[in-house]
Structures are given as structure tokens and as C-alpha cells.
Amino acid sequence: MSTIKFFLFGKFRIGSDGRLIQKIEPRKAEELLVYLLLHRDQPQSREHLADVLWGEVSPEQSKAYLRKSLWQLQALLEPCCGQGFLLVDGEWLQVKPQFDFWLDIEVLEKVFRNTQGIPGKDLDEAQARSLQEGVDTYRGDLLDGWYQDWCLYERERLQYLYLAMLDKLMDHCESHEEYEKGLLFGKRILHYDRARERTHRRLMRLYYMAGDRTAALRQYQKCVTALKEELDVDPAERTRLLFEMLREDTLETPSQPNHMRNNKSSETEEPLNILFSHLSILHKSLSQIQTQIAQDIEIIQKTIKRNQY
Numbered sequence: 001m002s003t004i005k006f007f008l009f010g011k012f013r014i015g016s017d018g019r020l021i022q023k024i025e026p027r028k029a030e031e032l033l034v035y036l037l038l039h040r041d042q043p044q045s046r047e048h049l050a051d052v053l054w055g056e057v058s059p060e061q062s063k064a065y066l067r068k069s070l071w072q073l074q075a076l077l078e079p080c081c082g083q084g085f086l087l088v089d090g091e092w093l094q095v096k097p098q099f100d101f102w103l104d105i106e107v108l109e110k111v112f113r114n115t116q117g118i119p120g121k122d123l124d125e126a127q128a129r130s131l132q133e134g135v136d137t138y139r140g141d142l143l144d145g146w147y148q149d150w151c152l153y154e155r156e157r158l159q160y161l162y163l164a165m166l167d168k169l170m171d172h173c174e175s176h177e178e179y180e181k182g183l184l185f186g187k188r189i190l191h192y193d194r195a196r197e198r199t200h201r202r203l204m205r206l207y208y209m210a211g212d213r214t215a216a217l218r219q220y221q222k223c224v225t226a227l228k229e230e231l232d233v234d235p236a237e238r239t240r241l242l243f244e245m246l247r248e249d250t251l252e253t254p255s256q257p258n259h260m261r262n263n264k265s266s267e268t269e270e271p272l273n274i275l276f277s278h279l280s281i282l283h284k285s286l287s288q289i290q291t292q293i294a295q296d297i298e299i300i301q302k303t304i305k306r307n308q309y
Contacts, residue, residue, distance in 0.1 A: 004081055005102040006037055009158075010140030016081075028053060028065065029073040034143065036086070036095050037103060038154055043092040052150055104137040105158060112161045120171025128172050131165055135188075138162045163189055163196075170202050177254060179210035195230035197223060201239055208246055209253050216246050 005015035012034060013020050024030040031053055036044060046066060047059075053069075054062035070086075070093065077085050081101075087094045111134030115127055123131065142155040166185045173182030186203040189196055200223035207216035220235075220243040227233050235243075245251040 003100055003102055006104070007139070008034065008037065008103070008105050008142055009138050010144050012143055012146075024073070024076050026069070026072060029069045029076065031148070032066070032069050033073055033077075035150065036093060038105070040095040040097075040103075040106075043087070043094040045092055046090075049093060104139075105142070107137045108134050108158065108161060108165075110134075112165060115165075115168065118168075120168040120173075121175035123168070123172050128169065131169055131172075135162060135165050135169065135185075159192060163192060167199070167202075170199070170206075174202065174206060174209070177209070179206045182206045183210070190226075194226045197227065197236060197239055200226070201242055204242055204246060205251070208251055213246060213249065217243070220246070 002017050007013040007015065012030065014024070024033065032049065035049065035052065046063065050059065050062035050066045054065045057065070070088070074086065074088075081099075084096055085099050085101075087096050111130050115123065115131055118127065138158075142158050143151050166189050169185045170182045170189075173179065173185065183203060183206050186199050186206065189199045190203075193199070200219060204216045204219045204223075207213070207219060220239070223235055223239060227235060242251070
């Protein structure tokens with residue numbers, strides 16, 4: 001029997017033998033299956049399942065509905081999964097841990113765990129490739145079109161993991177000068193969170209490092225608009241200072257081989273780089289002011305001398 005595949009990102013689907021089963025009828029049997037997949041690591045009590053899925057009716061009715069949906073689910077899954085997919089007893093239900101199946105959210109969660117705590121710049125090529133494979137399973141928010149409370153919580157949790165992984169990939173791309181790939185990851189983040197200021201800053205730097213200063217400056221304007229429309233706030237000081245560096249064309253770009261660079265991450269170095277560039281801009285402005293003052297003094301002195309004669 002071929003491995004059965006469950007797709008929970010985007011529209012719920014089941015794949016078996018190269019064909020897709022779009023959904024399971026009735027809907028409550030489908031909800032029961034999805035809930036068990038989301039909580040596959042531990043048994044779920046019948047009482048809890050009845051309350052979560054049928055909380056609007058009496059306990060007696062909800063347990064009866066659970067028994068009916070379980071029977072329907074087993075009948076629907078048996079042709080593609082056989083009889084060993086679910087562990088069932090009088091009090092508990094669980095997806096059988098030893099059953100061979102593929103689950104997209106499991107891929108994402110596993111990759112996140114395996115790379116958790118590792119800065120993007122420190123990822124080796126295998127880890128970076130694994131991260132990209134993980135985010136590629138995210139074909140849309142969890143169970144698109146479902147609005148149950150338990151689903152909304154899981155949707156937000158998994159979206160957080162997805163965005164954190166994309167952010168780590170951006171860091172990896174910046175430190176390895178893979179600017180175009182980093183830009184694509186950043187745009188995927190903003191698709192889900194357009195007011196994520198940290199991502200706007202990274203995109204500004206990546207555009208600049210890729211040689212597109214105009215796009216970097218435009219990204220700042222997009223950041224200003226998103227923050228105003230979404231949160232009614234202005235950009236943070238560090239974002240404005242980065243914009244000034246880009247406008248003055250003073251942002252430093254990598255010039256040494258990767259192995260010779262400082263081991264600190266770009267986000268750790270950023271405050272010092274911004275401060276240094278800000279002081280450079282200020283020094284330049286003061287020099288220009290000093291020159292202008294000297295010229296004005298010279299003009300005034302010449303005018304005074306002419307008037308004396």
C-alpha cells in the first residue's frame with residue numbers, strides 16, 4: 001500500500017496512489033480526522049472530542065454524534081488506509097503512531113525543531129535546504145475556510161513557525177550574499193504580515209546590497225504606508241536611520257570573503273552600523289555647514305572693506 005498523504009495547509013486534501021481526495025463527507029467526520037492529525041502525538045479522550053466538536057449540544061448527544069462520525073470516518077478511510085490507521089478504545093482515540101503516512105504540518109514542525117536556536121548565518125547548506133523544503137510545504141494558511149476556535153489557534157501557531165523560518169532564511173541569504181533569494185523570502189513574509197517592520201528593514205538592505213538602491217528607498221515608503229494603515233504608527237528610529245543611510249548612499253556592503261567576516265549576525269551588527277553611518281552623515285553635514293559659514297564670513301568681510309572705502 002502506498003503512503004497516504006494529508007495536506008492541511010490551504011484546502012484540506014488527502015492523496016493516495018497518485019490521486020487526490022478533495023474532502024470527506026460528512027463534514028464532522030472530516031473535522032474529527034483533522035483534529036486527531038493535529039494532536040497525533042497523544043491520545044484524545046472521547047469526552048474531550050465530543051465537547052470540542054459538538055459543544056453546542058448536550059453531552060449525551062455529542063457523544064452519540066462522535067460515535068457516528070467515528071464509524072463514518074473508519075468506513076471512509078479503510079479503502080486507502082486499511083484498518084490500522086486509528087487506535088480506538090472505549091475512552092480514547094488516536095492516530096496510530098506506527099502508521100506510515102505523510103503530513104505537511106509535521107514536516108514544517110520537524111524542520112522548525114531541528115533548526116531552532118540556530119541563527120540563520122550559522123546554518124549549514126543541509127540545514128538551509130531543509131528549512132526551504134519546510135516552508136515550501138506551506139501552501140496557504142491551515143485549513144483555509146475553517147473558522148472553528150480550535151482551528152484558529154492552530155492556524156496562528158503554524159503561521160508563526162512559518163514566518164520565523166522565512167526570517168531565518170532571509171538572514172542566511174544575507175550573510176551568504178544570496179540577495180535575490182532573500183528578497184523572495186521577505187516578500188512571502190510581507191504577504192502574511194505587511195506591517196512587519198523588521199522584514200521591511202531587511203528588504204531595504206537586501207535591495208541595496210543587490211545594487212538596486214531605488215528599490216531599497218521605495219521599500220521604505222512601503223513600510224511607512226503599511227505601518228500607518230495597519231497600526232497607525234511611524235517607523236522606528238532605526239528604520240528611519242537606515243533610510244537616511246540609503247538616501248545618502250553610505251550603507252556599507254560586504255567586501256570581504258564570507259570566512260573573513262565578523263561572526264556576529266547582521267541584526268546584531270545593525271545598531272552599530274546604523275550609529276556609525278548616522279555619525280558619518282552628521283559629520284558630512286557639519287563639514288558642509290562649516291564650509292558655508294566660512295564662505296559667508298568671507299563675503300561679509302569683503303563687503304565691510306568695500307563700504308569703508
